[in-house]
Amino acid sequence: MPTSLSLKELSKKEELFSPGHRLCSGCGAPIVVKMVLLAAQYPVIAANATGCLEVSSCISEYTAWKIPWIHSAFANAAATISGIETMYRSLKKQGKIKERIKFIAFGGDGGTYDIGFQSLSGAMERGHDMIYICYDNGAYMNTGIQRSSATPFGADTTTCPAGTEIPGKLQQRKDLTRIMAAHGIPYVAQASPSHWPDLMKKVRKALDIKGPKFLNIIAPCNRGWRSQTNDAIRLSRLAVETCYWPLYEIEDGITKVTFTPKDKKDLMRFLKPQGRFKHMFTSENEWMLIAAQAQVDENWARLLQDQENTAPPLGQPENLNWQ
Amino acid sequence: MKTWKEVTPGAVITEPGSSRKFKTGSWRAFRPRWIPENCIQCLLCWIYCPDMAIKVKDSKRGEFDYDYCKGCGLCALECPGKKGNKAIVMEEVGK
Amino acid sequence: MHRKIAATGNEAVANAMRIANPDVCGAYPITPATEIMQRFTSFVSNGQVNTEMVLAESEHSAMSACIGAAAAGGRVATATSSQGLAFMWEMLFIASGLRLPIVMGVANRALSAPINIHGDHSDAMGARDCGWIQLFSENAQEAFDNMLQAFRIAEHMDVRLPVMVGMDGFITSHSIQTMEWIDDETASKFIGEYKAVSPMLDIKHPVSYGPLILTDMYMEYRKAHEHVMSGVPKAVLEVAKEFEKISGRSYGLLEKYKLDDAEVAIVVMSSAAGTTKEVVDQFRENGVKAGVLKPRLFRPFPYAEIREALKHVKAVAVLDRADCFGGSHGPLYLDIAAAMYQSAERPLIINKIFGLGGRDYMPVHAENVLKELVQIAKDGKINSAKEYIGVRE
Numbered sequence: 084m085p086t087s088l089s090l091k092e093l094s095k096k097e098e099l100f101s102p103g104h105r106l107c108s109g110c111g112a113p114i115v116v117k118m119v120l121l122a123a124q125y126p127v128i129a130a131n132a133t134g135c136l137e138v139s140s141c142i143s144e145y146t147a148w149k150i151p152w153i154h155s156a157f158a159n160a161a162a163t164i165s166g167i168e169t170m171y172r173s174l175k176k177q178g179k180i181k182e183r184i185k186f187i188a189f190g191g192d193g194g195t196y197d198i199g200f201q202s203l204s205g206a207m208e209r210g211h212d213m214i215y216i217c218y219d220n221g222a223y224m225n226t227g228i229q230r231s232s233a234t235p236f237g238a239d240t241t242t243c244p245a246g247t248e249i250p251g252k253l254q255q256r257k258d259l260t261r262i263m264a265a266h267g268i269p270y271v272a273q274a275s276p277s278h279w280p281d282l283m284k285k286v287r288k289a290l291d292i293k294g295p296k297f298l299n300i301i302a303p304c305n306r307g308w309r310s311q312t313n314d315a316i317r318l319s320r321l322a323v324e325t326c327y328w329p330l331y332e333i334e335d336g337i338t339k340v341t342f343t344p345k346d347k348k349d350l351m352r353f354l355k356p357q358g359r360f361k362h363m364f365t366s367e368n369e370w371m372l373i374a375a376q377a378q379v380d381e382n383w384a385r386l387l388q389d390q391e392n393t394a395p396p397l398g399q400p401e402n403l404n405w406q
Numbered sequence: 407m408k409t410w411k412e413v414t415p416g417a418v419i420t421e422p423g424s425s426r427k428f429k430t431g432s433w434r435a436f437r438p439r440w441i442p443e444n445c446i447q448c449l450l451c452w453i454y455c456p457d458m459a460i461k462v463k464d465s466k467r468g469e470f471d472y473d474y475c476k477g478c479g480l481c482a483l484e485c486p487g488k489k490g491n492k493a494i495v496m497e498e499v500g501k
Numbered sequence: 502m503h504r505k506i507a508a509t510g511n512e513a514v515a516n517a518m519r520i521a522n523p524d525v526c527g528a529y530p531i532t533p534a535t536e537i538m539q540r541f542t543s544f545v546s547n548g549q550v551n552t553e554m555v556l557a558e559s560e561h562s563a564m565s566a567c568i569g570a571a572a573a574g575g576r577v578a579t580a581t582s583s584q585g586l587a588f589m590w591e592m593l594f595i596a597s598g599l600r601l602p603i604v605m606g607v608a609n610r611a612l613s614a615p616i617n618i619h620g621d622h623s624d625a626m627g628a629r630d631c632g633w634i635q636l637f638s639e640n641a642q643e644a645f646d647n648m649l650q651a652f653r654i655a656e657h658m659d660v661r662l663p664v665m666v667g668m669d670g671f672i673t674s675h676s677i678q679t680m681e682w683i684d685d686e687t688a689s690k691f692i693g694e695y696k697a698v699s700p701m702l703d704i705k706h707p708v709s710y711g712p713l714i715l716t717d718m719y720m721e722y723r724k725a726h727e728h729v730m731s732g733v734p735k736a737v738l739e740v741a742k743e744f745e746k747i748s749g750r751s752y753g754l755l756e757k758y759k760l761d762d763a764e765v766a767i768v769v770m771s772s773a774a775g776t777t778k779e780v781v782d783q784f785r786e787n788g789v790k791a792g793v794l795k796p797r798l799f800r801p802f803p804y805a806e807i808r809e810a811l812k813h814v815k816a817v818a819v820l821d822r823a824d825c826f827g828g829s830h831g832p833l834y835l836d837i838a839a840a841m842y843q844s845a846e847r848p849l850i851i852n853k854i855f856g857l858g859g860r861d862y863m864p865v866h867a868e869n870v871l872k873e874l875v876q877i878a879k880d881g882k883i884n885s886a887k888e889y890i891g892v893r894e
Contacts, residue, residue: 108478143712
């Protein structure tokens with residue numbers, strides 16, 4: 084029986100991610116990892132793409148991980164875990180392993196949306212029984228806050244700085260969650276550490292499903308976001324409440340919003356506390372706030388429409404099994 | 407420090423959780439103080455702490471683990487407290 | 502026990518892999534190695550091996566999957582060539598740095614640009630510093646034998662390093678040659694069971710692979726790797742000795758052909774060595790004391806053994822089937838010269854670049870080189886330190 088999703092019960096679980104890691108004070112990534120590992124109802128093995136989480140959690144002779152873990156390179160967390168999962172299947176088939184083990188790949192948005200995209204797509208397509216978890220902090224943070232395709236519109240980064248000619252990132256974010264859903268994999272979801280029961284339920288659901296799963300989790304970075312050291316949870320909550328980071332899941336093609344804010348807040352509430360957007364709060368850049376809000380609204384409306392379009396007919400949804 | 411003869415093959419680390427040997431508490435500029443009278447034992451501080459720096463025993467939180475607490479202040483901000491009184495306050499180190 | 506058959510290099514390598522029965526194979530097709538995997542996956546589909554395949558979407562991912570699988574704790578093998586090897590370049594260093602005993606067949610092929618699918622050594626040479634053990638095979642028999650031994654060398658407890666076994670693309674990979682199989686039972690017993698070291702699938706003893714290492718420790722890890730590499734020749738010879746018992750074929754770190762009393766010699770690897778040996782036989786009939794040195798273990802390079810083998814020779818031509826860009830000498834020449842530099846007694850050495858992009862190496866080329874060496878041995882005059890042979894001037 085998996086531990087019930089109450090903090091009191093979860094607090095009795097063995098810690099699988101140890102303190103002493105070198106992630107920045109107030110970083111969102113270790114919160115995400117901790118929650119994922121607390122939720123996991125099976126033994127897990129993880130592969131990790133190069134990035135903040137990887138270098139800070141395993142350095143020199145110190146490792147924060149109390150599960151088997153591997154970092155091999157930047158572009159290949161998904162390919163690496165594919166190999167591990169395949170070895171598990173091979174040895175299990177040969178009767179050399181009896182335990183039930185689950186496989187997780189961790190990658191930042193850099194190692195997932197961009198350089199790791201190919202290997203992620205390949206792994207998902209091949210149908211490995213794994214879950215890929217992206218901790219999305221919206222830029223290549225580890226190398227000093229360079230833009231990624233996950234960086235929000237308008238953000239100031241070190242490779243698209245907000246200058247007099249070019250006011251920050253001019254492309255809209257890549258919607259990786261929907262791209263992953265388009266792979267036809269059995270489960271895809273977005274989550275936030277601010278809404279930890281929702282996050283944990285999604286992790287558990289994913290781990291119970293056989294096949295490739297993808298979880299995109301927002302992980303605020305106070306350095307890159309130029310925000311306060313203490314507001315990682317507050318900002319991820321605002322991300323959800325402004326519908327910048329909607330919480331939803333797509334299971335076997337059926338979209339379900341798992342949290343609907345009672346009052347959808349203006350995107351500005353999420354942007355204002357972050358220094359990386361401060362150049363947008365001028366009269367000449369007002370168009371950027373309007374464009375950003377419009378995109379968030381469009382995405383949210385589309386999400387609600389998808390939910391309506393894919394809702395199963397009255398009664399139980401089809402029990403579709405992945406292979 | 408280890409000589410080349412003593413390092414592990416492939417730099418594989420065989421001691422899980424060995425990061426505990428590295429005390430990040432020295433990073434602090436602000437230090438949290440727990441006020442038990444205002445604590446409703448919701449454990450939100452525990453779940454939100456990025457550094458696993460809140461000791462919990464028998465489902466109840468106890469003192470901070472100052473060996474690792476980096477003083478980020480997340481716990482203090484998220485603490486619901488009792489009747490508007492926070493159970494965690496951040497105090498500047500050295501003051 | 503042994504069956505004489507006609508087979509291509511690819512068929513030989515695929516069957517050696519079948520006998521080794523890897524637990525996982527992560528691969529991506531590329532000419533001329535593609536056929537290895539095609540044959541191998543038919544073994545998989547027909548249940549002749551336990552292997553689970555990862556049909557990766559690129560070579561970089563193929564090697565990444567191999568690395569994950571090997572770290573997880575089982576036997577892993579794959580095959581590639583040229584651009585594929587180049588694409589997985591960063592992962593090669595990682596595989597060896599993590600001390601994972603992956604075995605890879607490489608049908609050596611030229612590197613782009615210009616894109617060329619034919620045989621030369623530029624792919625393996627480009628990867629010679631990556632910390633893998635490199636063996637070169639003259640023909641299908643050697644490719645088969647080297648692949649079988651590669652698993653034992655890689656998995657040797659004093660080694661635990663990945664091994665790449667090269668054979669000339671198309672020339673060896675695709676030509677049908679006579680060779681001898683070793684029966685499955687004997688060969689697989691020779692390879693033995695896989696023993697895992699720090700397997701990730703042992704969840705009771707969680708390990709972390711791939712930490713960040715800083716300036717204070719990186720060099721110690723490199724030195725440790727270097728030290729392990731220095732013990733490889735011993736393991737290679739040990740395995741070869743055991744292999745001789747089951748095959749009747751003797752292997753060393755290199756092959757000396759009529760070299761002991763040679764006054765002139767050609768140093769050459771892979772299939773061209775076969776042609777060269779034939780021409781050397783002719784020259785011997787005409788009273789010329791010619792010989793061939795064919796390195797088999799290229800990485801780690803057997804400097805001491807080569808020094809011993811060549812020091813008495815008067816004139817040597819090193820034939821490279823790859824060049825180092827930038828007006829330098831070819832890679833094999835550089836290692837041979839480095840080996841000989843330490844010897845007070847040493848031959849005059851010239852460098853010939855041949856056979857690039859599958860350009861044929863004909864007996865007449867070997868004849869011309871030997872004639873030149875005879876002249877150098879006589880009057881000590883080198884006309885050209887480095888020359889491309891077989892190219893249109």
